[in-house]
Amino acid sequence: EDQVTQSPEALRLQEGESSSLNCSYTVSGLRGLFWYRQDPGKGPEFLFTLYSAGEEKEKERLKATLTKKESFLHITAPKPEDSATYLCAVQGGEGNAGNMLTFGGGTRLMVKP
Amino acid sequence: DAGVIQSPRHEVTEMGQEVTLRCKPISGHNSLFWYRQTMMRGLELLIYFNNNVPIDDSGMPEDRFSAKMPNASFSTLKIQPSEPRDSAVYFCASSLGGPTEAFFGQGTRLTVV
Numbered sequence: 001e002d003q004v005t006q007s008p009e010a011l012r013l014q015e016g017e018s019s020s021l022n023c024s025y026t027v028s029g030l031r032g033l034f035w036y037r038q039d040p041g042k043g044p045e046f047l048f049t050l051y052s053a054g055e056e057k058e059k060e061r062l063k064a065t066l067t068k069k070e071s072f073l074h075i076t077a078p079k080p081e082d083s084a085t086y087l088c089a090v091q092g093g094e095g096n097a098g099n100m101l102t103f104g105g106g107t108r109l110m111v112k113p
Numbered sequence: 114d115a116g117v118i119q120s121p122r123h124e125v126t127e128m129g130q131e132v133t134l135r136c137k138p139i140s141g142h143n144s145l146f147w148y149r150q151t152m153m154r155g156l157e158l159l160i161y162f163n164n165n166v167p168i169d170d171s172g173m174p175e176d177r178f179s180a181k182m183p184n185a186s187f188s189t190l191k192i193q194p195s196e197p198r199d200s201a202v203y204f205c206a207s208s209l210g211g212p213t214e215a216f217f218g219q220g221t222r223l224t225v226v
Contacts, residue, residue, distance in 0.1 A: 034214055043117075043204050043217030044156075087156065099144050099210055100169060103156040 002027045002092050004104035012110045013078055021073040021107045027092030033071050034101065035064050036087040044087055078111045085109070117218035119205050125224045131193040134221045137186055138207030146215060147180055147190050148204040156204070162188065163210060174199075195225045 003026040013019055025033065032051055036044035048057040050066040057064045061082065063074040073086055085108045089101040118137040126132050138145050147159040160170040165182045173180070177196070182188040192199055202222050208215040 032213070036217075043206075043219050046214045046216060049214050099163060099208070100158060100161050101146065101206075101215055102158070103148075105155045 002090055002102040004088055004090055004102055006086075006088055006104035006107050008107060009105065010108045010110070012112065013075075015079055015111055015113050016077050018074070018076045018078070020075070021086055021109070023071040023073070023088030023104055024069060025071070025088075025090045025104075027090045027102075029092050031091040031093070033066055034089045034091070035062075035071070035073055036089065038085045038087055038106070047086075075109070078109075080111045080113050083109055083111045117205055117207055117216055119203075119218035119221050121221060122219060123222045123224075125226065126195055128196055128225055129194045130225075131191065132195045132199075132223060132225075134190040134203050134205075134223070136188045136190070136205030136218060138188070138205070139216055140186070142207035142209055142216075143185070144208045144210040144215070145182060145188050146206045146208075147188070148206065148217075150202045150204060150220070159190070159203075192223075195223075197225045199223060200225050 005024045007022045032049050034049050035047040037047055038044045048064040053068045055066050061076050065072050085106045087106045089103045120135045143164050145162040148156050150156045159172045160180045161168050162182045180190045202220045204217050204220045206215040206217040
């Protein structure tokens with residue numbers, strides 16, 4: 001069974017204070033690892049897909065990296081508008097069953113001005 | 114494209130009543146997922162369809178829950194009879210299948226009193 005664990009559960013940062021969110025996973029045959037952002041009252045919004053260890057993706061102040069056991073979401077010089085819950089999900093296995101996404105519990109990020 | 118469309122956005126019902134949630138996936142997507150989100154359990158996958166066929170329904174809590182996908186552009190999740198512990202936000206998501214990202218709707222907030 002695929003498992004995803006995110007840490008910390010909550011993170012408070014001052015504006016401009018860089019940090020990283022962690023996503024540890026156990027999956028049989030990783031097909032993809034996904035990062036999402038969720039704002040209160042809204043559905044998760046897709047950010048990045050990573051497919052293999054060593055891969056990195058960047059978007060504005062966010063950078064996602066992947067190893068064989070975990071992924072990090074690095075936030076550089078965050079702004080208050082980066083405050084949200086960040087979710088990590090994995091796809092693993094074979095065939096159609098491998099299309100399912102298993103989510104972690106998320107990290108709630110709060111950036112204070 | 115308007116994205117994944119869910120209705121209703123909010124539903125308040127009395128215990129024992131039947132509840133039907135609706136979802137229109139993104140045109141051209143062949144994978145559809147129903148998730149339930151609560152503070153305690155996070156995002157849980159309820160059921161996954163591929164090409165309108167249910168592939169995995171192991172996340173459906175019990176026989177009170179049922180889901181259908183009569184065609185590529187419509188799916189329903191039904192709860193009968195509803196119970197207070199079913200109160201949650203229910204999300205529908207769709208994807209192109211394979212190791213690709215899923216796009217989420219805005220969710221239906223269900224309250225059973």
